[in-house]
Amino acid sequence: MEDFGDFRDLDVIGNGAYGVVYRARDQTNGSYVALKKILISITSDGIPMTTLREISLLKNLDSYNHPHIVKLLDVIHRRADRDNSLELYLVFEYLERDLADYMSHLPPSAVIPTHQIQRLSRELLNGIDFLHSHRIIHRDLKPSNLLISSQGTLKIADFGLSKSYDFDMRLTSIVVTLWYRSPEVLLSQSYNSAVDIWSAGCIIAEMYAKKALFPGSSEANQLGKIFELTGKPLLEDFPNCSVDLDQFLMTIPCEPRQLIPRLCDYANDLLKKMLNLLPQNRLSASACLLHPYFHQELL
Missing domain, CATH: 1.10.510.10 (Transferase(Phosphotransferase) domain 1)
Structure with missing residues (x-):
């Protein structure tokens, strides 16, 4: 079990495109969230476009609050153990x-x-x-x-x-x-x-x-x-x-x-x-x- 700021992971619930998805608990209010973990190798070109694309699209879509699009609640990042890598966590609303x-x-x-x-x-x-x-x-x-x-x-x-x-x-x-x-x-x-x-x-x-x-x-x-x-x-x-x-x-x-x-x-x-x-x-x-x-x- 790991802590990610205000979130603690509980179990793996799936594998999405380019990332593993965990069920986690928000330690500030006890609610569940879905954490999508993406390990990024940072090159001379910076963060890969596929990752930036997903974050950009979701942040833009969230402003509309559409009832049939999953909501992106937060983005967390931290350095990974390996060199030139970054762990990125997309925090989504949790659906059962x-x-x-x-x-x-x-x-x-x-x-x-x-x-x-x-x-x-x-x-x-x-x-x-x-x-x-x-x-x-x-x-x-x-x-x-x-x-x-x-x-x-x-x-x-x-x-x-x-x-x-x-x-x-x-x-x-x-x-x-x-x-x-x-x-x-x-x-x-x-x-x-x-x-x-x-x-x-x-x-x-x-x-x-x-x-x-x-x-x-x-x-x-x-x-x-x-x-x-x-x-x-x-x-x-x-x-x-x-x-x-x-x-x-x-x-x-x-x-x-x-x-x-x-x-x-x-x-x-x-x-x-x-x-x-x-x-x-x-x-x-x-x-x-x-x-x-x-x-x-x-x-």
């Missing part, structure tokens, strides 16, 4: 569990009620819409990065891979955990905020199915599973593609409900438009929120 943990603890025969999936999906897309309206792309949306409060509210967390974006970025393809990675990233194409919509569609589908929609074992296997839903793309759909598309069998597109039978008509249509193979044809987060799926009463 994440969506992956919630789903994994459901009884085998239980399902998430449809009205609850609708509410969590709305909160997820509200958070994404807020990020995109501020020109921020998350780039690593997955169930373990969606925290759930004791009141059941969803909040987006872990901004270690987030970036302020320009249209059609051509950046490293190592963004987004494989099962939630969009086809354009897998195909090493330029990409934009539509990658978050793809990830969100995978997450919503997973809430209905209680299992990952595209549980690929490699990038090629991941693409194969995606093409089973969307159909194999044409070469002109992804010009200068770095992947040999001839290795994949020609497939006929199918409806999401063929993979997830419990989808209602509106849920099927929403996921079809979020999981469109072509990023330019996917709905934006704000358009998703206007979809009839969110304006029906579900049990």
Whole structure:
């Protein structure tokens, strides 16, 4: 057990992008916080941009106090034991569990009620819409990065891979955990905020199915599973593609409900438009929120 100023760490609760996350107690008021520990090697260029980017983005977002974005409470730093290293601790509000943990603890025969999936999906897309309206792309949306409060509210967390974006970025393809990675990233194409919509569609589908929609074992296997839903793309759909598309069998597109039978008509249509193979044809987060799926009463 260690002390970090006013905070004492209790246990490890997860591993985020570029850091280990601890549950800790604020010794001034007894409340719990989440401490994200980042060990930084200080070079001649100073602190790495990935770290500065996350702090800058979160501090900027906190001023809006959005209900579906995790709050950054404090930043603590101290010298590490090794030379030219710095220990940085991002102090976040503590939420009891994440969506992956919630789903994994459901009884085998239980399902998430449809009205609850609708509410969590709305909160997820509200958070994404807020990020995109501020020109921020998350780039690593997955169930373990969606925290759930004791009141059941969803909040987006872990901004270690987030970036302020320009249209059609051509950046490293190592963004987004494989099962939630969009086809354009897998195909090493330029990409934009539509990658978050793809990830969100995978997450919503997973809430209905209680299992990952595209549980690929490699990038090629991941693409194969995606093409089973969307159909194999044409070469002109992804010009200068770095992947040999001839290795994949020609497939006929199918409806999401063929993979997830419990989808209602509106849920099927929403996921079809979020999981469109072509990023330019996917709905934006704000358009998703206007979809009839969110304006029906579900049990």
